[in-house]
């Protein structure tokens with residue numbers, strides 16, 4: 017089994033690149049299975065399936081991809097140190113408890129100001145998307161970070177297919193609400209279901225990703241299977257997991273963390289070392305899985321993606337709109 021083989025690497029191994037290169041060889045079989053469906057679609061469209069997974073081409077997608085590759089967080093940490101309150105509030109809970117989540121079949125309801133509303137089978141959605149790998153840093157508001165090789169598709173491309181109306185100013189995402197499968201929803205750590213949102217131009221930014229996998233595998237349940245958002249310039253809580261509803265709205269969505277503690281978690285949630293969380297600084301971050309000798313790094317504005325996204329917030333007071 018893939019996971020067992022990955023665990024052969026020792027805990028203090030800080031050469032995740034090698035680990036990933038090895039894991040790539042190991043996972044080729046599951047990857048083939050994972051991508052088979054999309055490859056079929058690409059072939060039907062006259063495209064070679066290799067375009068789905070040509071790592072050299074993919075790494076040129078963003079200039080920082082090759083730099084980030086050398087910082088990859090080992091698979092073990094990415095999949096055992098999680099925030100997914102539907103399965104408990106401890107970091108170790110989701111890896112143990114999320115196995116009760118049934119991710120197939122999976123439907124996504126498209127609602128609101130959109131030309132193509134409806135309830136879509138995720139498999140049908142995937143047939144129309146081009147899967148690609150993108151290496152993004154996920155920076156949590158709790159001042160830790162990891163670098164993950166996500167697999168997914170462009171949110172912008174998907175939104176275009178759904179034909180939002182001119183009234184669509186925001187996109188609201190909702191997680192599955194099923195206390196039977198998600199034991200954390202039997203308690204009140206948050207108001208359920210988990211809701212997140214983006215301004216339309218943020219959602220249409222080429223960095224916004226709908227993730228369906230990581231490290232070349234299907235998303236493990238604890239990481240938000242089968243479909244989650246990854247918005248790399250924002251704090252991790254914006255990257256909502258196990259999405260069942262996407263609604264296009266005229267007004268700003270009411271989001272879970274903002275509703276729970278509006279002084280601590282704003283709607284924008286852009287990574288910003290200048291704006292402290294009321295209870296702690298956001299200037300530095302602990303690198304999950306790094307060696308003891310290099311435990312922290314300076315946090316960068318917009319998590320290092322300023323070139324791609326700073327224009328979205330031109331003229332805005334980022335201390336007020338945090």
Ligand code: MTE
Pocket residue numbers: 094097098099100101102154155156157191210238239240251252253254255256257258
């Ligand atoms: N999505 C849902 N539905 N529930 C959650 O509790 N936690 C968020 C985000 N998405 C969360 C969620 C937070 S706080 C973070 S930091 C990231 O997921 C963590 O993603 P990871 O566990 O894959 O690293």
